[in-house]
Amino acid sequence: MGADQEQRTVRCLVAKVGLDGHDRGAHVISRAFRDAGFEVIYSGLHRAPEEIVQATVQEDVDVLGISILSGAHDTLVPKIIDGLEEYDASGDTLVLVGGIIPDEDEEQLKELGVAEVFGPGAPMQEMIDFVRENVPDRR
Amino acid sequence: MTDDLVEELLTGKHRALARVITKIENRQPGYREIVSRLHEHTGTADVIGITGSPGAGKSTLVDKMAATYRERGLTVGVIAIDPSSPFTGGAVLGDRIRMGSNVGDMDVFFRSMSARGSLGGLSTATTDAVKALDAFGKDKVIIETVGAGQNEIDIVKMADTVAVLVPPGSGDDVQMLKAGILEIADVFAVNKADLTGADRTVQELREMIQYRQGDVSVDAGHHGPGAGMEDLDKPGEDADGWLPPIVETVANRDEGVDEFLEALADHREYIVSAGRLAERERTRHREEIRTLLREDMSELLEEEIDHRGGLDRYVERVRERETDPYAVSDELLGPLAECVRRTREE
Ligand code: B12
Numbered sequence: 071m072g073a074d075q076e077q078r079t080v081r082c083l084v085a086k087v088g089l090d091g092h093d094r095g096a097h098v099i100s101r102a103f104r105d106a107g108f109e110v111i112y113s114g115l116h117r118a119p120e121e122i123v124q125a126t127v128q129e130d131v132d133v134l135g136i137s138i139l140s141g142a143h144d145t146l147v148p149k150i151i152d153g154l155e156e157y158d159a160s161g162d163t164l165v166l167v168g169g170i171i172p173d174e175d176e177e178q179l180k181e182l183g184v185a186e187v188f189g190p191g192a193p194m195q196e197m198i199d200f201v202r203e204n205v206p207d208r209r
Numbered sequence: 210m211t212d213d214l215v216e217e218l219l220t221g222k223h224r225a226l227a228r229v230i231t232k233i234e235n236r237q238p239g240y241r242e243i244v245s246r247l248h249e250h251t252g253t254a255d256v257i258g259i260t261g262s263p264g265a266g267k268s269t270l271v272d273k274m275a276a277t278y279r280e281r282g283l284t285v286g287v288i289a290i291d292p293s294s295p296f297t298g299g300a301v302l303g304d305r306i307r308m309g310s311n312v313g314d315m316d317v318f319f320r321s322m323s324a325r326g327s328l329g330g331l332s333t334a335t336t337d338a339v340k341a342l343d344a345f346g347k348d349k350v351i352i353e354t355v356g357a358g359q360n361e362i363d364i365v366k367m368a369d370t371v372a373v374l375v376p377p378g379s380g381d382d383v384q385m386l387k388a389g390i391l392e393i394a395d396v397f398a399v400n401k402a403d404l405t406g407a408d409r410t411v412q413e414l415r416e417m418i419q420y421r422q423g424d425v426s427v428d429a430g431h432h433g434p435g436a437g438m439e440d441l442d443k444p445g446e447d448a449d450g451w452l453p454p455i456v457e458t459v460a461n462r463d464e465g466v467d468e469f470l471e472a473l474a475d476h477r478e479y480i481v482s483a484g485r486l487a488e489r490e491r492t493r494h495r496e497e498i499r500t501l502l503r504e505d506m507s508e509l510l511e512e513e514i515d516h517r518g519g520l521d522r523y524v525e526r527v528r529e530r531e532t533d534p535y536a537v538s539d540e541l542l543g544p545l546a547e548c549v550r551r552t553r554e555e
């Protein structure tokens with residue numbers, strides 16, 4: 071294996087933010103992404119939006135997947151996206167939101183820059199394919 | 210593009226630092242030039258390696274170390290290495306979960322890295338990522354890796370100071386230490402010192418260190434366990450000039466961290482004053498160059514093999530006894546060797 075042989079791997083941060091303690095979905099997604107060959111960094115529970123921004127920037131992930139089942143997505147997601155902008159990181163990071171998101175909020179999140187929203191029962195393969203097809207090209 | 214990135218990194222832009230490390234990890238086109246340009250800006254960071262068995266509390270301790278260094282006004286970079294799952298190439302990198310003490314503080318730059326199925330390449334990538342953090346201006350750079358296997362030991366060995374974490378408990382841990390980790394430890398931390406058996410682990414470590422160093426106190430009369438320990442808790446003089454101190458820590462409660470950092474600082478002072486830092490640097494660069502040469506050379510060879518239609522046809526001919534491995538090696542390398550010799554004579 072030569073020093074110049076490129077080894078590109080999709081990197082994802084799976085993030086739990088705020089007081090939301092539902093972590094089954096985040097674990098399921100982390101494992102599925104790993105099995106799909108992605109590198110997954112799981113934030114752990116109860117993270118502040120600034121922590122998610124810090125992790126996204128430092129880990130330079132291609133994909134930020136925010137898992138929210140608490141209903142607080144309308145305040146937490148904008149905070150994270152603002153933070154990413156502060157570090158010029160929003161442009162080439164694919165932002166996904168999963169969990170319990172009412173249909174009427176979905177549009178709003180997408181206007182903020184969220185690429186897609188996945189709710190309960192979303193097929194795993196669909197999410198993996200979505201990441202593969204939409205992972206930002208950073209060349 | 211790479212010009213901008215290096216400049217942005219040098220002016221302290223976190224995003225640029227993160228992107229440089231990504232390019233290093235991916236071996237993306239242009240990464241060599243980037244690392245070459247960074248080299249002259251390196252050499253000021255104090256590089257600390259943290260290793261130990263899985264779950265020993267490495268990440269928890271690193272988190273508390275970082276917080277303590279920050280209180281002292283120092284900036285910190287961390288590279289946490291997690292082995293990757295061999296089947297798919299995917300991995301869940303779990304070290305960051307423990308980074309709870311430095312919320313939103315960008316001056317603690319924490320980066321998770323996986324082996325990506327090739328441990329050899331990982332050591333080059335780690336060396337280069339440490340350079341990026343060093344050039345960025347981090348005062349302390351910490352490398353965390355599980356001490357399982359020679360490759361990971363090689364990675365952590367490039368640190369100026371290596372700390373090995375030993376949790377209390379199974380004699381297995383001590384066995385593992387015997388298999389190569391003891392030799393690289395500059396400092397021992399018996400982490401999870403709140404658990405029963407910590408005293409015993411400290412004791413076992415002391416005995417092992419004494420045994421290894423060819424204990425002087427045996428000749429000087431039997432001290433009993435208590436007396437001998439005194440010397441070993443402090444860096445004492447022996448044939449090598451340094452005895453690894455043993456510090457007890459309770460990382461999740463932030464206990465013993467100051468003492469631990471003190472021991473690391475003592476070691477740092479020792480290697481600087483004894484001129485050993487320069488020696489370590491020489492060794493490190495020697496390794497670095499050799500590794501790079503090996504990798505570059507094998508890449509050139511791969512190119513040549515591809516050009517000739519792949520290795521499989523040679524393999525088949527070897528199997529049919531039409532040729533043999535030595536002859537194949539000569540055939541592939543011959544023209545290269547000839548070319549090198551010709552240029553040398555010119
Ligand atoms: C199990 C459960 C719990 C468990 C959680 C255990 C755990 N450790 O996770 C317990 C009992 C602890 C619990 C507690 C509570 N719960 Co509850 N809980 C549920 C329940 C029944 C299932 C959630 C679950 O685990 N699903 C299985 C996983 C695999 O699915 P998932 O998380 O939805 O993830 C899928 C997708 O959403 C998506 N996805 C999720 N995250 C991500 C991330 C990315 C990156 C991507 C791509 C996709 C993705 O992919 C996953 C796979 O398809 C839901 C109801 C429901 N049917 O959803 C309520 C529910 C989420 N809970 C609810 C509530 C209100 C609570 C409590 C406040 C109840 C209370 N009054 O005490 C507490 C709060 C606890 C806390 N601290 O947050 C409400 C939330 C209402 C809202 N948001 O408006 C729900 C919707 C029930 C309801 N209908 O009212 N709960």
Ligand SMILES: Nc1nc2c(ncn2[C@@H]2O[C@H](COP(=O)(O)OP(=O)(O)OP(=O)(O)O)[C@@H](O)[C@H]2O)c(=O)[nH]1
Nearest residue numbers: 263264265266267268269400401402458459460461
């Ligand atoms: N009782 C006790 N538990 C601790 C101590 N330090 C860490 N832990 C716990 O030990 C567990 C593992 O800690 P980590 O910091 O993840 O250990 P690690 O060595 O980084 O683990 P890997 O990276 O997976 O090899 C966590 O649950 C910690 O909270 C300690 O001093 N005492």
Ligand SMILES: [Mg+2]
Nearest residue numbers: 267268303304
């Ligand atoms: Mg760890």
